[in-house]
Amino acid sequence: MAHPGLLVIPLLISLSLPGLHSERCQVNEDQKPLEIRLLELMIGSYNATATPNPSTLIALRLAREHNLETERSMVKRLKDDAVKRVQTSADFSSGLVALYVMALQASCEDPRNVSALNTTIDLVQLLEEKYHQELVNIDEQQQPLTNYYQLGLDIMALCLQNVTVNVSIVLDTTCADKKYGHGKGFSVDTAAVVVLGLTCVKKRGTLTSEETVAVADTLRSLVQKILQEKKSDGVIGNIYSTGLAMQALFVSGDYCNSSQWNCTQTLETALNAIPEGAFDNPMAASQVTPSLGGRTYLEVKGLDCANDQDNLPIISTPAPPPVSNLSEITVSLTVVDGVKNTFSYSINLTVPEGCYFLDVLNEAQRLQPDKFSFTVKDSLWGPYLVSINGLAAVNNEAYWQLKNGDIPLDQGIGSYKPANGAKLVAIFTSL
Numbered sequence: 001m002a003h004p005g006l007l008v009i010p011l012l013i014s015l016s017l018p019g020l021h022s023e024r025c026q027v028n029e030d031q032k033p034l035e036i037r038l039l040e041l042m043i044g045s046y047n048a049t050a051t052p053n054p055s056t057l058i059a060l061r062l063a064r065e066h067n068l069e070t071e072r073s074m075v076k077r078l079k080d081d082a083v084k085r086v087q088t089s090a091d092f093s094s095g096l097v098a099l100y101v102m103a104l105q106a107s108c109e110d111p112r113n114v115s116a117l118n119t120t121i122d123l124v125q126l127l128e129e130k131y132h133q134e135l136v137n138i139d140e141q142q143q144p145l146t147n148y149y150q151l152g153l154d155i156m157a158l159c160l161q162n163v164t165v166n167v168s169i170v171l172d173t174t175c176a177d178k179k180y181g182h183g184k185g186f187s188v189d190t191a192a193v194v195v196l197g198l199t200c201v202k203k204r205g206t207l208t209s210e211e212t213v214a215v216a217d218t219l220r221s222l223v224q225k226i227l228q229e230k231k232s233d234g235v236i237g238n239i240y241s242t243g244l245a246m247q248a249l250f251v252s253g254d255y256c257n258s259s260q261w262n263c264t265q266t267l268e269t270a271l272n273a274i275p276e277g278a279f280d281n282p283m284a285a286s287q288v289t290p291s292l293g294g295r296t297y298l299e300v301k302g303l304d305c306a307n308d309q310d311n312l313p314i315i316s317t318p319a320p321p322p323v324s325n326l327s328e329i330t331v332s333l334t335v336v337d338g339v340k341n342t343f344s345y346s347i348n349l350t351v352p353e354g355c356y357f358l359d360v361l362n363e364a365q366r367l368q369p370d371k372f373s374f375t376v377k378d379s380l381w382g383p384y385l386v387s388i389n390g391l392a393a394v395n396n397e398a399y400w401q402l403k404n405g406d407i408p409l410d411q412g413i414g415s416y417k418p419a420n421g422a423k424l425v426a427i428f429t430s431l
């Protein structure tokens with residue numbers, strides 16, 4: 001161990017040996033405008049007074065086109081917010097800290113030295129503490145404080161900061177279903193983020209030979225599970241997890257080959273979903289744009305900020321003409337406590353066409369406040385449903401699952417637009 005560098009060199013050589021390499025595709029010149037459209041959407045969504053979204057900053061930094069003024073403003077906002085959260089002991093989960101660390105690193109800022117509001121904080125040290133608390137909680141309660149998606153982000157962000165991370169908890173795949181579960185299915189997003197984190201750890205070359213074998217086994221297993229979620233059109237999981245899955249497969253050439261995955265097909269399917277508005281949520285845009293450019297989160301390390309092109313001007317898009325006469329649609333809303341069956345509630349509603357699930361909930365509450373009430377909380381994805389009639393989601397135990405008829409929704413209440421006749425369901429479900 002006196003000369004760790006010696007251990008690194010053979011590893012680098014072995015990485016460059018010809019082997020199975022999955023391709024890393026990216027948009028061509030003709031497809032570029034679709035990627036640019038999402039970059040502009042993220043820039044346009046930036047609101048200097050709202051809670052910042054580190055995921056959009058990471059995506060903008062990983063792109064080849066930049067609007068440097070907006071990015072600088074986002075960096076400042078992010079630093080202010082991080083310091084404020086620490087000062088006021090506000091909500092700052094491990095995975096969110098990890099995203100802040102990666103966003104600052106991607107901006108060539110030192111996350112160990114974050115100065116704002118006359119204070120300097122070390123976000124990497126904070127992340128180490130948060131990750132440690134996650135491990136303690138797993139030890140004591142058999143589950144993390146947050147979830148395995150956030151643990152994957154923690155591992156990735158710490159590794160990219162050269163911190164040696166104890167990854168044993170994600171190597172133990174005995175309860176893979178619980179860790180990567182998502183309702184009842186396998187969570188491609190979680191697996192993809194863990195693959196990226198473990199790939200970074202593997203590349204650092206600080207693992208013991210025993211750990212190296214366990215990491216390789218875990219990566220092989222997760223990559224095959226991700227591939228099993230590939231649909232015939234190339235979507236992996238659902239359209240929102242496809243971008244993260246692509247990133248994971250980009251770095252997993254050792255564990256999959258081109259006969260198992262056609263990168264170009266997946267890319268084209270993702271691009272085709274852009275004009276349909278699938279990525280109009282800035283968070284959704286931020287998770288797909290790196291892949292469209294053939295990039296991964298692991299590249300937040302070593303970006304050459306000094307040579308950024310400032311070539312993405314903000315084009316002020318004219319506001320859409322006011323829709324004078326919105327047609328109305330009829331939807332039903334059914335709410336069920338599917339865990340203890342303490343209540344169920346149903347209402348038929350008339351709402352404007354193009355409104356969101358959230359508007360339907362608001363309308364029900366407006367009409368029958370004594371029978372129906374709900375609360376929401378903000379997240380990077382927008383508002384999510386916390387409680388209905390006082391029955392609240394419990395982390396890792398139960399949540400309000402949303403459906404249209406029998407089909408679970410893959411969008412949140414702030415993004416999903418019901419069609420006429422939609423049978424909206426919110427059912428309290430245990431994990």
Ligand SMILES: *[C@@H]1O[C@H](CO)[C@@H](O)[C@H](O)[C@H]1NC(C)=O
Binds near residue numbers: 047048049050051
């Ligand atoms: C920006 O965010 C603030 C706080 O959430 C909100 O009040 C304001 O309306 C937003 N501005 C725009 C232009 O969306």
Ligand SMILES: *[C@@H]1O[C@H](CO)[C@@H](O)[C@H](O)[C@H]1NC(C)=O
Binds near residue numbers: 110113115
């Ligand atoms: C922290 O950043 C400030 C400027 O923001 C700089 O003056 C200082 O030298 C940095 N400290 C370390 C330890 O890098």
Ligand SMILES: *[C@@H]1O[C@H](CO)[C@@H](O)[C@H](O)[C@H]1NC(C)=O
Binds near residue numbers: 118
């Ligand atoms: C920072 O310190 C300066 C000088 O001590 C003071 O005038 C200013 O109000 C402080 N700002 C904040 C945000 O605390």
Ligand SMILES: *[C@@H]1O[C@H](CO)[C@@H](O)[C@H](O)[C@H]1NC(C)=O
Binds near residue numbers: 160161
């Ligand atoms: C991590 O280590 C590498 C190699 O020693 C070094 O080039 C890089 O600057 C380090 N990065 C950080 C964030 O400490």
Ligand SMILES: *[C@@H]1O[C@H](CO)[C@@H](O)[C@H](O)[C@H]1NC(C)=O
Binds near residue numbers: 139169
């Ligand atoms: C890593 O974490 C596991 C589980 O929390 C623990 O059992 C193990 O001792 C840790 N390993 C090291 C080297 O700290």
Ligand SMILES: *[C@@H]1O[C@H](CO)[C@@H](O)[C@H](O)[C@H]1NC(C)=O
Binds near residue numbers: 256257259260
């Ligand atoms: C690709 O991987 C699959 C599954 O591991 C294997 O069956 C197949 O032979 C591989 N194809 C090539 C060309 O290596």
Ligand SMILES: *[C@@H]1O[C@H](CO)[C@@H](O)[C@H](O)[C@H]1NC(C)=O
Binds near residue numbers: 262264
């Ligand atoms: C991959 O998909 C693209 C786009 O659908 C298609 O044109 C191409 O033939 C496919 N390649 C292989 C090897 O199947």
Ligand SMILES: *[C@@H]1O[C@H](CO)[C@@H](O)[C@H](O)[C@H]1NC(C)=O
Binds near residue numbers: 325
């Ligand atoms: C709006 O639509 C209603 C019903 O479809 C119709 O009766 C009304 O005349 C329309 N108003 C305008 C201003 O177009």
Ligand SMILES: *[C@@H]1O[C@H](CO)[C@@H](O)[C@H](O)[C@H]1NC(C)=O
Binds near residue numbers: 332346347
């Ligand atoms: C909603 O409308 C459907 C179809 O018209 C009807 O069967 C159902 O009883 C209505 N539900 C409520 C709660 O009024």
